[in-house]
Amino acid sequence: MAVEVLTTADGRAKAALSRAHASAWQAARTAGHMPPVGRATPPDRPARPDRPELLDPRDVPRRRPGSPQGRIAMLHAVAHIELNAVDLHWDIVARFADTPMPPGFYDDWVKSAVEESNHFNLICDCLEAMGSHYGALPAHAGMWRAAEDTADDLLGRLAVVPMVLEARGLDVTPGMIDIFRRADETRAVEAMEVIYSEEVHHVAYGSKWFHFLCGRHDLDPKGVFHDLVRRYFHGALKPPFNEEKRAEAGLPPDFYWPLAERHTRQG
Numbered sequence: 001m002a003v004e005v006l007t008t009a010d011g012r013a014k015a016a017l018s019r020a021h022a023s024a025w026q027a028a029r030t031a032g033h034m035p036p037v038g039r040a041t042p043p044d045r046p047a048r049p050d051r052p053e054l055l056d057p058r059d060v061p062r063r064r065p066g067s068p069q070g071r072i073a074m075l076h077a078v079a080h081i082e083l084n085a086v087d088l089h090w091d092i093v094a095r096f097a098d099t100p101m102p103p104g105f106y107d108d109w110v111k112s113a114v115e116e117s118n119h120f121n122l123i124c125d126c127l128e129a130m131g132s133h134y135g136a137l138p139a140h141a142g143m144w145r146a147a148e149d150t151a152d153d154l155l156g157r158l159a160v161v162p163m164v165l166e167a168r169g170l171d172v173t174p175g176m177i178d179i180f181r182r183a184d185e186t187r188a189v190e191a192m193e194v195i196y197s198e199e200v201h202h203v204a205y206g207s208k209w210f211h212f213l214c215g216r217h218d219l220d221p222k223g224v225f226h227d228l229v230r231r232y233f234h235g236a237l238k239p240p241f242n243e244e245k246r247a248e249a250g251l252p253p254d255f256y257w258p259l260a261e262r263h264t265r266q267g
């Protein structure tokens, strides 16, 4: 099921399949069954539609949020992130099936995947209501790099994807909501608020399973986190951090501050 989602190119079709497969999984779990996890080989890179054109991040035009076109560009970038997030959650399910994990591991990522599918659809609806669509603008080509870099390392994947990249979303989303609120873009505000409330759980699932695996191998979670982020994540973490939401997601300050651009704690 995960590989089917990963090999579906069209965004809306990928989101629909993701929701259908998640429903099948969740129905079985609600009925008290644990479906067999199985084995499959996920593609190195997920299938993508012909559009958007994927560009080096340096070549993606800068967004100026003060204009309607800037706000469309911002939503387009969010749609691209959400589509990648759908694939990232299904990829972790399929890629690490050889590591025995409790059923809740799969429940968490299936739930995250269906939420990302909804986020993608919500943002596409906003773009379409504003006269644009996903694919109308170029998008960031480097989005799958974290997945490739951690394709052989489940702890590294958990550290970099939910605990660094998705945690970064918690830091920047309130500022984006403000931009859309000031522009009276109610639909975008509502969509971003859904995203903001649900992303906390994705970070929390990352932290939960990261700590679980460290415990299984008798490793110090904080030290391992620092090592893995330095190995797989290119660059420093950017303050300011949303310390409250990070705490809610099980990310304490001593995990991320030592990896920040400036190593001095502010405030």
Ligand SMILES: [Fe+2]
Pocket: 082, 085, 115, 116, 119, 195, 199
């Ligand atoms: Fe999302």
Ligand SMILES: [Fe+2]
Pocket: 085, 112, 116, 166, 199, 202
């Ligand atoms: Fe997410």
